[in-house]
Amino acid sequence: MADQEFDLDHPPRDDGATDSGQSVAERLAAEALIVDVDGFEGPLDLLLTLGRTQKVDLRKISILQMAEQYLAFVERAKALRIELAADYLVMAAWLAFLKSRLLLPPDPTEEGPSGEELAAHLAFQLERLAAMRDHAAKLMARDQKGRDFFVRGVPEAMTRVRRVTYTASLMDLMQAYARIRTKDEFRPFVMDRDSVFTMEQALERMRGMIGFSGSWTDLVSYFPIGWDGDVMRKRSATAATFAATLQLAKEGRVELRQGGTFEPIQLRSRGPRTVANGDTTDPQGDAE
């Protein structure tokens, strides 16, 4: 492991000047960093800078050496009463832990990753950050639009001609008009029935009237007022009234008679005679 090698290669110098056993060089380096602490983007950035001072491939970097440099930096900052952001201190604590792991023989009872694993991961992080920085630089060094190559100076805006055609048919128009003009008198669609007297109407009319006629009365006299003049109306009234009398005869409420073909049809009330079921009625052949 590089860190062990480092320790062998660079034993702490015995200059006696520091209580923490750091070299003058490290102290100077730490002081130099202090000056520019604001220039670093966090602990990882600082660590990367420290790692670079080793002037080796990042893969061969001595994490231990770097950790020591970092800790020296933090110590120095404390001595100079420089406020360090919390994450610098968190990193310092973590590196102190890492350092102890790297220096002490592994404790088989202890759980968790080994110092080497942690160091390797930190090395990976540093290498990855360095790689991203290199490649960011490569990216920015590419030919860039608006700097090295250019777009069309007079782009012709694609005119989007949006034509909305509104459709309305003559039918729509007429229906709309009809809708407006009839909106307060809507009724179900029926054939125009100005000249139609329905059997229901006839029946209703006759039910109210037959009670009063004990004698034979001409069918025509049951026609509603105003329905005996116009041919169409008369025809309709005749048919309806006749049909109604048949119904009433069937119910046993009237009797019908007719002198002969095309003779007037006469009817009279059967009075309060028992109203039987429909099927008891006599055949009304005489009416036919």
Add this chain to the structure above:
Amino acid sequence: MSDEQLEATELRQRPQKESLFEAPPIAEQERMVEAILFASAEPVTVKDLAARLPHGSTVTQALVSLQRRYEGRGVELKKIGDAWAIRTAPDLGFLMQKETVETRKLSRAAIETLAIVAYHQPVTRAEIEEIRGVSVSRGTVDQLLELEWIRFGRRRMTPGRPVTFVVTQEFLDHFGLENARDLPGLKELRAAGLLDNRPRPGTMPGVTAEDEEDVVDSDDQDDLFED
């Protein structure tokens, strides 16, 4: 000193350093002219081109050569005044438009308003509102005006001199009518079974007078339908 002056100065100075080299070959000059004209927001004068190209370049020759190269292409090199620009070939202008045709049904308010104008013209806005029973939004009228289906008619000679609306020839063409008088009257509509007489919720079906038309119908309508 403006940027342009600066540039010009630089360019003037460049030959001194660069005149050791020949002006670039004409093909290269052509490339340069092409790139400049492409990227420039405005037509570029020959003078300007000359200032931007390396010293000793024969701009006019490059332009002529480039123009020939673009002959019959989708874009062409055009002289505009004393400046040059690359422009879309005129016959391909249609590609620069994207026409989307949307067909929409006219709103109920619009069709009703249109119908009233058609049946009652000339008609004022107040009259339209009276017939429809609701106010007519400005947008509805504007839309019909825009469609050129209605237009302003003469002002009514009544207090306030309100404008009237009438239908247009465009309207008649669209609906296949010779004349607004050709529009069937209400009775004809009903007789033809065109009346959509489904009762609306809340309206009680009932027997009513058939001739209400005449009551509301103004003289205008008579004008229209009775000849």
Add this chain to the structure above:
Amino acid sequence: MSDEQLEATELRQRPQKESLFEAPPIAEQERMVEAILFASAEPVTVKDLAARLPHGSTVTQALVSLQRRYEGRGVELKKIGDAWAIRTAPDLGFLMQKETVETRKLSRAAIETLAIVAYHQPVTRAEIEEIRGVSVSRGTVDQLLELEWIRFGRRRMTPGRPVTFVVTQEFLDHFGLENARDLPGLKELRAAGLLDNRPRPGTMPGVTAEDEEDVVDSDDQDDLFED
């Protein structure tokens, strides 16, 4: 089958169902593509081109032919993602001081963040922070979003469903990249394992979000970067 081949197939199939008229000759199609691309400052997608050309046109063929025609010229036809654009030849940039747009200088944080998004996409904010070792300020991301160099990608299917960031077509266009696979040094970075999302030792495998992310991440990245 590559995208281009696929496109070509699709386009060849169109005439059979859609064209009542003959498609214009390929030379004419090339002119049309040329005109459209010249007219647009933005890259135009193959789909868009196909929509604007007459039915039955073989856009891809026209593009390839046009690209060949502009080889070595002052402007060139460039493929950007699934779109195409005409751009001036980069070697002529020196002529264009006039056209140069003053770009806002990007902070180091922004440049690094951009690179991380480009090389690691789709990437979450937490991952960017993990790589940079500092929190990413809102402003940095906003700036990149504003430049339209990055955009939101799909959410990561991990607890919290964090949003991811990916680079845009504008990014590719700006840096003259045909697609994200062409990023400089991408292969080497991958080979060196530097694009891995390696969890910190001691985090329990299979338990942490990071780990799950790992799985999804590699899938997504394969989609993006591997043919």
